[in-house]
Amino acid sequence: xxxxxxxxxxxxxxxxxxxxxxxxxxxxxxxxxxxxxxxxxxxxxxxxxxxxxxxxxxxxxxxxxxxxxxxxxxxxxxxxxxxxxxxxxxxxxxxxxxxxxxxxxxxxxxxxxxxxxxxxxxxxxxxxxxxxxxxxxxxxxxxxxxxxxxxxxxxxxxxxxxxxxxxxxxxxxxxxxxxxxxxxxxxxxxxxxxxxxxxxxxxxxxxxxxxxxxxxxxxxxxxxxxxxxxx
Amino acid sequence: xxxxxxxxxxxxxxxxxxxxxxxxxxxxxxxxxxxxxxxxxxxxxxxxxxxxxxxxxxxxxxxxxxxxxxxxxxxxxxxxxxxxxxxxxxxxxxxxxxxxxxxxxxxxxxxxxxxxxxxxxxxxxxxxxxxxxxxxxxxxxxxxxxxxxxxxxxxxxxxxxxxxxxxxxxxxxxxxxxxxxxxxxxxxxxxxxxxxxxxxxxxxxxxxxxxxxxxxxxxxxxxxxxxxxxxxxxxxxxxxxxxxx
Numbered sequence: 149x150x151x152x153x154x155x156x157x158x159x160x161x162x163x164x165x166x167x168x169x170x171x172x173x174x175x176x177x178x179x180x181x182x183x184x185x186x187x188x189x190x191x192x193x194x195x196x197x198x199x200x201x202x203x204x205x206x207x208x209x210x211x212x213x214x215x216x217x218x219x220x221x222x223x224x225x226x227x228x229x230x231x232x233x234x235x236x237x238x239x240x241x242x243x244x245x246x247x248x249x250x251x252x253x254x255x256x257x258x259x260x261x262x263x264x265x266x267x268x269x270x271x272x273x274x275x276x277x278x279x280x281x282x283x284x285x286x287x288x289x290x291x292x293x294x295x296x297x298x299x300x301x302x303x304x305x306x307x308x309x310x311x312x313x314x315x316x317x318x319x320x321x322x323x324x325x326x327x328x329x330x331x332x333x334x335x336x337x338x339x340x341x342x343x344x345x346x347x348x349x350x351x352x353x354x355x356x357x358x359x360x361x362x363x364x365x366x367x368x369x370x371x372x373x374x375x376x377x378x379x
Numbered sequence: 380x381x382x383x384x385x386x387x388x389x390x391x392x393x394x395x396x397x398x399x400x401x402x403x404x405x406x407x408x409x410x411x412x413x414x415x416x417x418x419x420x421x422x423x424x425x426x427x428x429x430x431x432x433x434x435x436x437x438x439x440x441x442x443x444x445x446x447x448x449x450x451x452x453x454x455x456x457x458x459x460x461x462x463x464x465x466x467x468x469x470x471x472x473x474x475x476x477x478x479x480x481x482x483x484x485x486x487x488x489x490x491x492x493x494x495x496x497x498x499x500x501x502x503x504x505x506x507x508x509x510x511x512x513x514x515x516x517x518x519x520x521x522x523x524x525x526x527x528x529x530x531x532x533x534x535x536x537x538x539x540x541x542x543x544x545x546x547x548x549x550x551x552x553x554x555x556x557x558x559x560x561x562x563x564x565x566x567x568x569x570x571x572x573x574x575x576x577x578x579x580x581x582x583x584x585x586x587x588x589x590x591x592x593x594x595x596x597x598x599x600x601x602x603x604x605x606x607x608x609x610x611x612x613x614x615x616x617x618x619x620x621x622x623x624x
Contacts, residue, residue: 195452276429277470281484281536282459284452291483295474373474373516 152343156334160327160351167244167326168355172313175248179255179312180305186211186260191267192285211260218257224318226250231322247319251312258308266301267293299370306363310356317352327351380405381426381462381540381573386435386446388421395421396432397595403540403588408572410582410603413592414617419575422592423544426573427462428455460489463538467545469529471517477504477528478513481535489536496535503531507561523554530561541565543574547581559584579621583607591617 189211194204218226231246241249270293278288320329331348335341381403388396395418403409403426411419424430426437428450437444442457444450471480481500485491491499504510507527509520517525526546533541546562547555559581566572566585576582582589582603589606591599591614599606599614606614 273466273468273470274472276424276464277466277472279429280427280459280462280464280542281532282456282488283484284456287487291487292472292474374518 149343152338152340153347156331156338156344156347159330159334160348163325163327163330164351164355167319167324168313168316171244171247171251171316171319171324171326172309175251175316176255176309176312178248178252179259182252182256183259183263186215186256187263187267188289190260191264192289214253215257215260218254219261223250223254223315224321226254227318227322243319243322243324246322247316247324251315251319254315255308255312259305262304262308263297263301266297266304269300270296295370299367299374302363302367302370306359306366310359313355313359314352380440382438383426384436384438386422386425386432386437388418388425388430388432395595396425398435399592399595399597400435401590401597401600403571403573405539405571406569407587408566408574408585409588409590410586411573411575411590411592412577412579412582412617413598414620417592418595419592420544422590423464423542423573423575426540427464427542428458429464460536461539462542463533463536463540464542464544465526465529465533465546468549469522469525471525471529471532473517476514476516477509477520480517480528481532484532484536500531500535503534504528507531521554522550523557526550526554526558527561530558530565534565540571540573543572543576545575545577547576547578577621579618593617 189204189207194201196204227247227250230250231241231243234241234246274292274296275288278292283291316326317328319326320332325333328348331344335344338344382401384400386396386399387394399418399422411422413419421430425432431450432446434447436446437458439458439461442454444454444458471477472483475483478497478500481503482493482496485496485499486493501510501513504513507530509524509527509531512520512524512528517528520528526549530541530546543562547558550558555578559578562572562574562581563585572585586603589599589601589603590597591606593613599609599611607618609615
């Protein structure tokens with residue numbers, strides 16, 4: 149067993165570095181940007197004339213539809229639509245690009261609700277205090293609300309990132325030779341599926357443990373202004 | 380001078396302000412009193428547009444707001460740059476240190492140089508005996524200390540009017556006295572204060588003018604001597620009830 153593990157480790161490690169990690173990081177970064185934008189569109193009240201208000205309502209409806217669509221359908225189906233479905237209407241994407249688009253849009257949809265709930269969790273009194281000092285809405289959001297929301301959003305968002313790292317194994321279904329697909333290929337050659345899949349599971353676990361440790365570090369840093377609670 | 384005319388506000392089916400008109404003289408302390416649910420806090424929050432009245436007018440020097448018309452952000456900022464509010468639960472920003480709480484608005488809103496804003500903040504902190512906490516976070520301070528900081532934060536933007544919404548009601552009697560002494564000093568120094576309070580003794584000590592509100596209507600508007608010696612049944616009843624409590 150050790151021999152199989154040590155001989156397959158370089159290939160699996162290579163797939164991790166080449167696909168699993170870049171796919172996770174890139175998709176999460178893009179997904180996070182989408183999530184923040186969508187959360188703010190759904191969260192912020194609009195001011196202005198009737199036309200602006202109507203336009204804002206239209207944009208809100210559109211992003212609500214996007215969130216609904218991506219939360220209501222399986223990620224695997226979304227990847228298949230993007231990679232296998234879109235070519236039939238002339239949009240042909242490379243596997244890696246299709247995977248990044250699928251994972252980013254999925255992360256964006258889930259993340260937007262997580263971020264919106266964190267923004268809602270910050271007490272309304274904080275807005276009042278900032279407004280009364282003359283802060284504008286963007287200043288209040290940036291300097292007062294977001295730092296407080298960051299502390300609230302870190303654990304659920306870290307959960308989503310860890311979930312995404314594991315979900316990148318689905319990219320194997322759209323021909324990407326990421327870590328899981330490489331383990332499948334090796335298992336098909338050496339007829340040792342149990343050994344190979346335990347090895348790949350172990351590698352995913354290492355990646356996720358590193359992320360959990362990073363989460364705890366970031367949580368400690370972002371909570372320096374909060375009283376410690378003993379349980 | 381800050382003035383309001385025929386302010387109305389409705390929350391759902393409840394009419395909270397029913398056409399309130401009043402003047403808030405500069406360099407004087409105006410105290411708003413009345414039973415719970417009479418609209419005192421709504422009136423105070425209307426003066427800083429944290430609550431937007433449905434109709435009526437607000438006049439402040441050359442600024443005139445007609446609430447039946449849309450209020451632009453420029454008008455809103457102009458009003459908020461002249462006022463500052465102290466809240467019942469102090470509402471300090473927990474993510475900022477005490478010094479940052481006091482300097483954030485001068486630096487980011489009024490564009491005061493950082494050095495100058497910090498110098499001013501330290502001066503205010505020294506006056507309230509809390510300069511040693513400049514680098515602490517709000518949760519490291521007691522309620523009374525946090526309320527003193529919130530008053531410093533309001534003073535740091537050098538407002539023409541300081542609005543105070545029951546600033547002592549969340550404090551124990553000892554800390555309440557500390558805050559009351561501080562507010563008495565501010566009042567005696569000629570600051571313009573508008574305050575909602577249930578503390579009649581304090582109102583008696585510092586108020587120049589009293590507004591008595593009941594059920595969204597202004598029942599009394601005059602100087603404190605006239606209020607405390609008022610012969611109307613309702614005011615007598617209110618004062619007796621407050622004293623008994």
